[in-house]
Amino acid sequence: MILRLLTAASLATIALPALAQTAPDPVMGQKQFGQCRVCHTAEANGADGVGPNLFGVYGSKAATRRAKFSYSPALKGAKLVWDDATLDRWLTDPAAVVKGTKMTFVGMPRKPVRQNIIAYLKGLK
Numbered sequence: 001m002i003l004r005l006l007t008a009a010s011l012a013t014i015a016l017p018a019l020a021q022t023a024p025d026p027v028m029g030q031k032q033f034g035q036c037r038v039c040h041t042a043e044a045n046g047a048d049g050v051g052p053n054l055f056g057v058y059g060s061k062a063a064t065r066r067a068k069f070s071y072s073p074a075l076k077g078a079k080l081v082w083d084d085a086t087l088d089r090w091l092t093d094p095a096a097v098v099k100g101t102k103m104t105f106v107g108m109p110r111k112p113v114r115q116n117i118i119a120y121l122k123g124l125k
């Protein structure tokens with residue numbers, strides 16, 4: 001019994017700070033989106049740049065939102081929907097998800113950063 005209590009207590013002290021660190025934070029994500037701004041705007045009515053404006057991208061079908069942006073044939077043919085899992089893979093390594101994409105971005109190795117940026121993108125609607 002005592003052992004069980006101790007185990008529960010120590011699990012809580014280990015688990016709680018870990019959770020606090022990994023909960024996606026859209027405010028942090030907005031800052032971390034700075035690395036994307038070289039190529040993307042994210043505001044409603046923002047212009048396309050090297051990459052398409054990303055307002056409303058979450059939940060959309062890839063390469064369909066921005067009629068005037070010249071998407072690569074590879075992305076147009078990919079038939080992806082930008083949900084959490086697909087965005088997470090895309091931000092890890094775009095070229096691995098869509099061979100021939102013109103998003104020449106090396107990728108973000110850190111999952112917490114990807115999760116923050118996805119949380120930020122989710123709020124843009």
Ligand code: HEC
Pocket residue numbers: 033035036037038039040050051052054057061062063064065066070071072073074075076082091100101102103104105108117
């Ligand atoms: C060097 C420029 C560049 C950088 C940096 C960049 N992107 Fe892109 N991004 C592009 C281009 C170009 C495309 C269009 C790809 C295609 O058509 O194959 C694109 C496409 C996308 C799409 C798909 C849009 C759609 O309408 O389907 C998403 C989502 C995206 N980028 C997110 C990001 C995020 C988030 C970051 C920062 C972590 C980022 N990109 C960094 C250039 C960039």
